[in-house]
Amino acid sequence: MNGSTEINAEYRPSLPLGLSWLNEIKRDPLAAASELHRRYGDVATLNILFRRICYFFTPEAARQILVDHHADFVREARLLRIFASFQGDNALTTEGTDWERQRRILAPGFTPKRVAGYTQLMHAAIQDCVADVLPTSPGSSAVVDADGLTTRITMDVILRTLFSSPMTKQDAAQLSIAIRALTRQSMREVYWPFVAPDWLPYPxxxxxxxxxxxxxxxxxxxxxxxxxxxxxxREEQDVLDMLLSAKDEASGNHQNALSAREIRDNCVLLFAAGFDTASSALCWWMGLIATRPDVVDALRAELADTDFAASGIEQIVRAPYLNATIKEAMRLYPPSAALFTRVAQRDCVIADTTVTKGTLVVIPIWQLHRDARSFPAPLEFRPERFMPNADPIPRSAYMPFGAGPHFCLGQHFALIEMALVAAYLIKHIDFALPPGAKLPDPTVDVALKPKTPLLVQVTRRETPS
Ligand code: HEM
Structure with missing residues (x-):
């Protein structure tokens, strides 16, 4: 335990909650967390199947867990083993020195400078997918499933940046089926009381x-x-080139490159982590924008003088209002809204509360992002909150990409990709929700997805702006 806070720390006995809460959390983790917050305030401690679980609902606590006290916590071993059974051993599914080494090797491929080198590949993917999926002749309309469209785009973007190779329609269909099935299965396994080994026959x-x-x-x-x-x-380096040639100088002579299997498993990680989150963010962005013609007008005005040539792309990725709309969409619908947990490796004090060794702590991003103490009128879509001249967002109240040593490796990549997709759609397409439609409720499907299809009426513009 550390320092003077320990003396005043409050020990909160666990609330006697049992399987009914586990079922609630499994059924709807976002609603269950909101209910816990409503009933018990900023710290809710419960006991489920002899497991102490602690929800912390303030930005200060989130920061203490992820940043200040990061050495007191690890990611949940059970969760990592489940994800490893889907993805193999990579930077997401390992801990300790193994994770450090893999993260160090991957990181140079995702610096802002390196990501800037992928923008033409990204743009080509966006253009091709939009041409494939959306109506092509000016004035023609269709109703599309926003998640289907954004998934198609972000999958192609990540495959091109990993392998410099466009995705065929056949690959796209095969991959979508595989990924959807695996995501569903992983969400089932997360709530099983054991981690199923491959050899065991299980559902x-x-x-x-x-x-x-x-x-x-x-x-x-x-x-x-x-x-x-x-x-x-090849002349241009893609992510795979970087992985094949990477050396980890910090680890000395032994094991300083990734093995063939680690390269494969990290490609699986980058593919899986890289498209579903960004597609979730863009899907909700499309839905929100479709309800706000005033925001669309402001975006068109901001982007009026930009194009997708190299200098234009630079302008687009820096456009303040465009980025503000994306950030605000991720505030209301954070793609990694659940499964954001850590386990205490030793007793420590978080937000004046004693957290005993072995406690599972939950960082409820959904509630943090929708807390009126940090975001006035929290349920309203107000991109202005993220404009440079707006009041500062309270520290750690907004963290769609996490914080601390495990913060998202693909943050720059995702922000640039999302800005390019959003700008392309704004320039070429008019969108609206079908008459009488509302945004669907979200569901946690690893990433945050619409529970029922988010349908958007799209019309190809006569002249792109
Ligand atoms: C909108 C898009 C994205 C969001 C919201 C997002 C969110 C996150 C979050 C919250 C974490 C931290 C999880 C934790 O601390 O337990 C994370 C980790 C990670 N993300 Fe992302 N991500 C996005 C896009 C991407 C992309 C495009 C890539 C790669 C191309 C990527 C690669 C990773 C990796 C490798 C990790 C694990 C880092 C580590 O444990 O060291 N992400 N992401």
Whole structure:
């Protein structure tokens, strides 16, 4: 335990809550957390199946857990083992020195400078997907599933930046089926009381192994093509080139590069982490924008003099209002809204509360982002909150990309990608919700997705602005 806060720390006995709460959390983790907050205030401690679980609902506590006290916490071993059974051993599913080494090796591929080098690949992917999915002739309309469109785009973007290779329609269909099935299965397994080994016959096992193989095989095909003796030398570096040539100087001579298997498993991670979160953010952004013609007008005015040539792209990714609309969409609908947990490795004090070793702490991003103490009129879509001249957002009240040593490796990548997609859509498409429609409720499907299809009426503009 540390310092003087320990003396005054409050020990909160666990509330006698049992399986009914586990069922509530499983059914709707966002509503369950809101109910806990409403009933018990900023710290809710409960006991489920002999497990002490503590929800902290303030930005200060979130910061203490993720940043100031990060060494007192680890990510939940059970969760990591479940994710490893889907993705293998990579920077998301390992801890300790293994994680440090993999994170150090991956990080140079995602610096702002490096990501700036991927923008033309991103733009090409966006253009091709929009041409494939949306009506092409000026004035023509269709009703599209926003999640389907944004998933298609972000999948293609990540595959092109990983492997410099566009996604065929066939790949897209196969991958979507595989990913959806794996996501559903992982959400089931998260709530099982045990981590199922591959050899055990359990519900969903055959489909999981088949779909996992589909994704690994696709990634191995790209890696094998690149490492074949007759591979053509390439000028532009993509993420795979970076992974193949990466050396971890900090770890000395031994194990300083990623093994072939680690390269494959980290590609699986970057693929999985890279598209579903960004697609969730863009899907909700589309839905929100479709309800606000005034915001669309302001965006068109801001982007009027930009194009997708190199200098225009730079202007787009810096456009303040465009970025503010994306940030505000992620405030209302943070893609990683649940499963944001840590386990205390030792007793410590968080927000004047004693957290005993082994306690599972939950950082409820959804509630932090919708707390009126940090965001006045929290349920309103107000991009102005994120404009440079706005009142400062309270520290750690907004953290869609996390904080501390595990903060999102793909943050710059995602922000640039989302700005390019959003700008492209704003310039080429008019959108509205179908008459009488409202935004659907969200559901946690690893990333935050619409519970029912978020349908948007899109019309190709006569002349792109
Ligand atoms: C809107 C898009 C995205 C959001 C909201 C998001 C959110 C997050 C969050 C909250 C974490 C931290 C989890 C924790 O601390 O437990 C995280 C970690 C991570 N993200 Fe993202 N992410 C996004 C896009 C991406 C992209 C595009 C990539 C890669 C191309 C990526 C790669 C990763 C990786 C590798 C980690 C694990 C980092 C570590 O544990 O060291 N993410 N992300």
């Amino acid at each position: 969903g096992r055959t489909s999981k192994l088949t779909h996992r193989r589909t994704i690994q095989a696709l990634i191995e095909t790209h890696i094998n093509a690149r490492t074949a003796s007759n591979a053509v030398p």
